[in-house]
Amino acid sequence: MRRNTRGRAVVGALCAGVLLTVAACGSDDGDEGSNEGGETTITWWHNSNNEPGKGYYEQVAKDFEAEHEGVNVEISAMAHEDMVDKLDAAFQSGDLPDIYMERGGGEGADHVEAGLVRDLTDDAADEIAKLGGSVAGWTVDDQTYALPFSVGVVGFWYNTDLFDKAGIDAPPTTMTELYDVIDKLKAADITPISVGAGDQWPAAHYWYYTALRSCSEDVLKEAVTSLDFGDACFVQAGEELAELIDTEPFNAGFLTTPAQEGATSASGLLATEKVAMELAGHWEPGVMQGLTDDGEGLGEKTGWFPFPAVEGGAGDPSAQLGGGDAWAVSQEAPDLAVDLVKYLLSDEVQIGFAENDMGLPTNPAASGSVSDPALAELLKVRDEAPFVQLYFDTAFGTSVGGAMNEAIALLFADKASPEDIVDATQQAADMEM
Amino acid sequence: MTPERGATAVAPVPSETVTRRESTSRRVTGPRPGTGWRQRLEIVVFVTPALALMATFVLWPVISAARMSFYSWRGFGPMDKFVGWRNYELVLGDDVFTGAVMHNFIIVFASLAVQLPLGLGIALLLNRKIRFRGLLRTIVFVPYVVAEVIAGVVWFQLLQPEYGVIDGLIKAVGLTPPEQGFLGTPDLTLATLFVVLTWKYLGMAVLLFMAGLQSVPDDLYEAAQIDGASWWQVQRRIAIPMLGPTIRTWMFLSMIGSLQLFDMVWVLTHGGPANATTTMATYLINQGTGRGNYGIAGAASVILFVIAFVMALVYQVFVLRRDTKEAR
Numbered sequence: 001m002r003r004n005t006r007g008r009a010v011v012g013a014l015c016a017g018v019l020l021t022v023a024a025c026g027s028d029d030g031d032e033g034s035n036e037g038g039e040t041t042i043t044w045w046h047n048s049n050n051e052p053g054k055g056y057y058e059q060v061a062k063d064f065e066a067e068h069e070g071v072n073v074e075i076s077a078m079a080h081e082d083m084v085d086k087l088d089a090a091f092q093s094g095d096l097p098d099i100y101m102e103r104g105g106g107e108g109a110d111h112v113e114a115g116l117v118r119d120l121t122d123d124a125a126d127e128i129a130k131l132g133g134s135v136a137g138w139t140v141d142d143q144t145y146a147l148p149f150s151v152g153v154v155g156f157w158y159n160t161d162l163f164d165k166a167g168i169d170a171p172p173t174t175m176t177e178l179y180d181v182i183d184k185l186k187a188a189d190i191t192p193i194s195v196g197a198g199d200q201w202p203a204a205h206y207w208y209y210t211a212l213r214s215c216s217e218d219v220l221k222e223a224v225t226s227l228d229f230g231d232a233c234f235v236q237a238g239e240e241l242a243e244l245i246d247t248e249p250f251n252a253g254f255l256t257t258p259a260q261e262g263a264t265s266a267s268g269l270l271a272t273e274k275v276a277m278e279l280a281g282h283w284e285p286g287v288m289q290g291l292t293d294d295g296e297g298l299g300e301k302t303g304w305f306p307f308p309a310v311e312g313g314a315g316d317p318s319a320q321l322g323g324g325d326a327w328a329v330s331q332e333a334p335d336l337a338v339d340l341v342k343y344l345l346s347d348e349v350q351i352g353f354a355e356n357d358m359g360l361p362t363n364p365a366a367s368g369s370v371s372d373p374a375l376a377e378l379l380k381v382r383d384e385a386p387f388v389q390l391y392f393d394t395a396f397g398t399s400v401g402g403a404m405n406e407a408i409a410l411l412f413a414d415k416a417s418p419e420d421i422v423d424a425t426q427q428a429a430d431m432e433m
Numbered sequence: 434m435t436p437e438r439g440a441t442a443v444a445p446v447p448s449e450t451v452t453r454r455e456s457t458s459r460r461v462t463g464p465r466p467g468t469g470w471r472q473r474l475e476i477v478v479f480v481t482p483a484l485a486l487m488a489t490f491v492l493w494p495v496i497s498a499a500r501m502s503f504y505s506w507r508g509f510g511p512m513d514k515f516v517g518w519r520n521y522e523l524v525l526g527d528d529v530f531t532g533a534v535m536h537n538f539i540i541v542f543a544s545l546a547v548q549l550p551l552g553l554g555i556a557l558l559l560n561r562k563i564r565f566r567g568l569l570r571t572i573v574f575v576p577y578v579v580a581e582v583i584a585g586v587v588w589f590q591l592l593q594p595e596y597g598v599i600d601g602l603i604k605a606v607g608l609t610p611p612e613q614g615f616l617g618t619p620d621l622t623l624a625t626l627f628v629v630l631t632w633k634y635l636g637m638a639v640l641l642f643m644a645g646l647q648s649v650p651d652d653l654y655e656a657a658q659i660d661g662a663s664w665w666q667v668q669r670r671i672a673i674p675m676l677g678p679t680i681r682t683w684m685f686l687s688m689i690g691s692l693q694l695f696d697m698v699w700v701l702t703h704g705g706p707a708n709a710t711t712t713m714a715t716y717l718i719n720q721g722t723g724r725g726n727y728g729i730a731g732a733a734s735v736i737l738f739v740i741a742f743v744m745a746l747v748y749q750v751f752v753l754r755r756d757t758k759e760a761r
Binding site for chain 1: 509510523703706708722
């Protein structure tokens with residue numbers, strides 16, 4: 001479950017054909033959710049296109065069909081990038097599948113505003129109550145539009161072997177300790193951190209975290225709704241990050257390093273033991289497995305620690321940055337699609353989801369069922385966090401998020417100041433008003 | 434022309450003469466009564482599909498992009514937030530876009546300044562009877578045949594800092610490659626990109642020039658040789674001037690290609706680092722599919738269209754007109 005990739009943009013670009021054929025990009029898949037001869041068809045797009053996830057969802061759909069007579073669930077299991085591109089086109093044409101993955105935040109709010117997503121507040125009240133705070137990212141004006149089934153957090157994945165080699169006893173808990181770790185790694189001739197700044201968002205995660213550690217929860221909540229970044233803590237976040245960048249901890253050529261593609265990507269460098277750590281989400285072990293010949297990734301050497309505390313920051317050091325995927329029902333979908341989504345969030349299906357290590361389940365009943373130790377550890381961190389801040393770019397929407405990410409990437413290239421990040425973000429946000 | 438009409442009357446060979454004569458007379462006197470509608474029908478039948486395709490895939494997208502540029506639009510939902518010229522003001526006031534225009538023009542002029550003499554030199558050399566000429570021609574032309582994205586991915590790997598082949602070669606001869614790599618150092622990236630583009634497109638220039646050289650009549654060379662001209666004089670006084678129209682056409686293609694530059698940049702750098710290689714096309718894709726600012730992207734695409742159109746027009750009027758006049 002990758003968050004984003006370069007491939008997505010390339011295909012998106014091809015589809016847009018220098019924007020001149022935007023109108024032609026929409027596909028017409030025929031009538032969805034049609035009711036022919038008493039049979040209801042529910043179309044469902046997801047990105048679990050590998051086993052065991054693919055087979056598991058097929059079984060789930062079969063079970064649902066058995067429970068509901070005359071229902072036919074039509075699944076399209078796609079690679080993540082393909083799904084995102086198809087969804088973009090579907091949003092443009094308004095011809096959406098009945099059930100699809102919604103990332104929430106400002107992007108989701110835009111979909112709600114365009115009248116594409118169904119309000120689930122009343123129909124799925126029980127499920128929403130069960131999920132608790134997790135649904136916050138998919139709530140617009142107190143109405144919930146999608147049910148999150150997996151929410152992960154971002155932190156540092158590291159190579160325990162290389163840490164040992166550099167004589168590091170314990171992962172750092174404060175920025176000062178992180179600087180100490182960086183020094184030790186460099187002294188041992190190990191590149192400390194890889195970052196895929198070429199894709200911008202991996203670099204942006206650093207600023208999101210320094211902001212999360214520098215700003216109080218109230219300031220952040222206020223900023224997400226009002227899009228006002230006047231608080232001094234946002235500049236402080238940039239200053240903290242600039243200090244980190246000044247220690248030169250990153251891999252050579254990090255400004256054009258992609259996030260996840262190939263052995264020379266940020267994930268690839270960690271997987272092939274060329275660097276000691278990388279800031280990434282819960283998808284990282286899976287990505288690394290795909291980048292090594294033995295399919296093991298870092299295997300036994302995989303370690304994880306949360307982003308360190310920023311000394312003097314107003315933010316809670318145990319708050320985490322993260323995001324996830326939620327099932328949304330499109331406006332035109334048959335009512336039974338809502339039932340299927342509710343079923344997907346049921347104890348039974350979420351426990352199976354957890355047992356198959358398909359993500360970090362949101363239904364508390366499934367918390368104990370995650371079998372992968374790394375994921376189980378992350379789940380603990382997530383559930384103990386006072387709150388999980390949705391990735392800022394997702395929270396603010398693509399336009400503001402894109403401007404913010406670009407400015408952060410410029411800071412990494414030493415071409416922007418901490419104030420520039422706030423200014424660029426504010427400028428994009430003002431245009432939304 | 435309607436050859437089948439005459440063919441039914443007499444044997445095939447004379448029939449051609451009849452038809453030809455017929456068509457000549459038609460040209461002089463204009464359409465005869467009775468055949469005019471038929472000719473018009475023919476025009477309609479043959480031209481309509483092409484026109485319909487043009488209208489659907491060229492004209493309509495251009496119009497809808499222009500329309501989009503006056504709205505604030507996310508890419509879905511109704512397009513109803515009219516903002517007038519705001520998107521144009523934003524684009525023209527955006528340093529990233531003006532930087533992108535700059536990069537496009539740097540590529541335009543660098544291509545002309547570097548690829549023209551280089552391509553011409555190689556074409557003249559390969560036009561001589563030398564050993565392995567066929568092999569050399571192939572080598573020069575191969576990069577042009579390779580798909581742009583594939584070439585980009587290969588170069589991306591070659592240019593990797595530390596682990597890349599090029600850094601390895603530089604280290605092997607005792608020099609120090611740039612610490613962040615050629616693509617990761619903002620001051621070097623545009624130049625690096627240009628080198629890759631030259632590698633990729635030099636083949637097309639050479640191919641065109643060589644084709645042009647083939648059409649120079651041999652008697653001119655022979656005459657010059659009889660007059661005692663050296664090889665160099667022959668090239669300078671005969672081959673290059675005779676290549677004029679080809680060179681001017683290549684310059685035109687190169688110019689338009691440089692203005693629309695997208696693929697190679699996207700694969701190598703995404704327009705980065707720090708917007709060091711942004712072009713107009715990467716800018717509008719970034720704003721459009723990347724950030725969902727379709728109005729701003731529309732405005733940028735209209736500006737790109739206007740710039741390319743004006744340049745093409747000016748070039749047509751002042752440079753290419755000579756060639757089209759000569760052809761007439």
